[in-house]
Amino acid sequence: MINKKLIAEIRSFNRFYVKILGLHNRYLHNSGFNLIEARIIYEVFNNQKVSATDLTHILGVDKGYLSRVLKKLGRAGLLDKVPSSIDGRTAYLRLSDKGIKTYNKLNHESDIQIESLIAPLKNEEKKALIISISKIQQLLSRMDG
Amino acid sequence: MINKKLIAEIRSFNRFYVKILGLHNRYLHNSGFNLIEARIIYEVFNNQKVSATDLTHILGVDKGYLSRVLKKLGRAGLLDKVPSSIDGRTAYLRLSDKGIKTYNKLNHESDIQIESLIAPLKNEEKKALIISISKIQQLLSRMDG
């Protein structure tokens, strides 16, 4: 049964990758943003016409909580709300210029963090890593639960 | 420059795998344990002679917080403290029989979750997944920051 081996492998990998992600998210510590804020900035930048309700689904958080975080980002001048012309209840979220600068800064710091992770690798190893990562993503993409 | 491509790939993978891990950790919701408790149970089972201070380093949490969670697990009858014979300040942690049962139950539920993740894969794909996962783990293992 190959399943047993694969499951053990995945469990080991999960523990391993949780650590990698933990290390990676340290780039946020000096940025003044926490994970949820960074994720909001990312999603708002990368989705056109995204509303608060959309974000609750994308991020899987409570709407009350989200409302407060959005308010905070709005007060910080990173986020604007554009009222929908067809539905008076909803507002679309958009990054301000300052918000876009922040997005770029966060991306850059994330890149630096990842660079340090792959720095020890030779070119051949980097190529192999790209292949393995793509493969995993491809294989696990049809997931529903 | 291969770095750019690899960094983009890793960032995409990180977002992807955070979702996988999020799905995976849902198995805890019905178990009555939260992530830190599950991690403690895991670490105590898998490390001989582990103390509370060891756990603060392994898990990266505050000792005050940990002390309370340990107390809770102790009161629930999952965890015993074995005083060190050479240092009166430290106690080693050990799972009780009930704790071991819980460990096995959590493992089993985790397995089920992972099984559902890999269920759609053909045997060849499962083999490929094992190879890719091992490769990533191997390549990223000499990490220091």
Add this chain to the structure above:
DNA sequence: TCAATTAGTTGCTTTAGTCAACTATTTTTT
């Protein structure tokens, strides 16, 4: 038109986690 839904806000609560002070032990310094 009026009942039911939906988007978002706000008050209240719970949970997660930190920090600092303290006790009881070692360990180190003198």
Add this chain to the structure above:
DNA sequence: AAAAAATAGTTGACTAAAGCAACTAATTGA
């Protein structure tokens, strides 16, 4: 050996993260 410094763990007080429920305003459906 005695005093000082360090360490393990507990507890109290606090902050941050997140959920829940009640509410308003707007929209949809009967």
